[in-house]
Amino acid sequence: MKNLEEKTIREETIFKGRVVSLAVADVRLPNGETGKRELVRHPGAVAIIPLTHDGKIVMVEQYRKPLEKTVVEIPAGKMEQGEQREKTALRELEEETGYKASGLDLLTSFYTAPGFADEILHIFVAKGLRQQKNSLALDEDEFINVIEVTLEEAKQLIEEESICDAKTMYAIQYLELQHLKEESN
Structure with missing residues (x-):
């Protein structure tokens, strides 16, 4: 079974609003390469x-x-x-x-x-x-x-x-x- 976890290297919040915030994360991919993820953060x-x-x-x-x-x-x-x-x-x-x-x-x-x-x-x-x-x-x-x-x-x-x-x-x-x-x- 492959490890699918992406490790966060760095995360920056680029917008913080009343309902959501938007962050961009640099991640280490399972194959060792890096990638970017756009993340919407919400309190539930x-x-x-x-x-x-x-x-x-x-x-x-x-x-x-x-x-x-x-x-x-x-x-x-x-x-x-x-x-x-x-x-x-x-x-x-x-x-x-x-x-x-x-x-x-x-x-x-x-x-x-x-x-x-x-x-x-x-x-x-x-x-x-x-x-x-x-x-x-x-x-x-x-x-x-x-x-x-x-x-x-x-x-x-x-x-x-x-x-x-x-x-x-x-x-x-x-x-x-x-x-x-x-x-x-």
């Missing part, structure tokens, strides 16, 4: 699958500048420095949707684009949703519409490409599999 994020008591999925509609379009997604957000992922999930759920959850179940965690970024995304299922009258405020540069959709409506939104991001498509697939599992029992 959470996403939440919030289900209402009648089985609807609470989603957010938001304009995404990199895509130059409005998309529908499950609520999600960046982890703050030192913040526990469950706390981030509860905060983001309330900020973005106005709902509080009585509990969270961690569904999975995965790296979003390991070829160039270290962002890890933790997906939770929210339990016991309660609509809040006075919920946490959105970030000052965040504009969101909250919608509730059935699983069938969510699948249609995928067909229409209104849902087009991996975390939300993963969530819909998970819910579809849960639905099929319940039907077979």
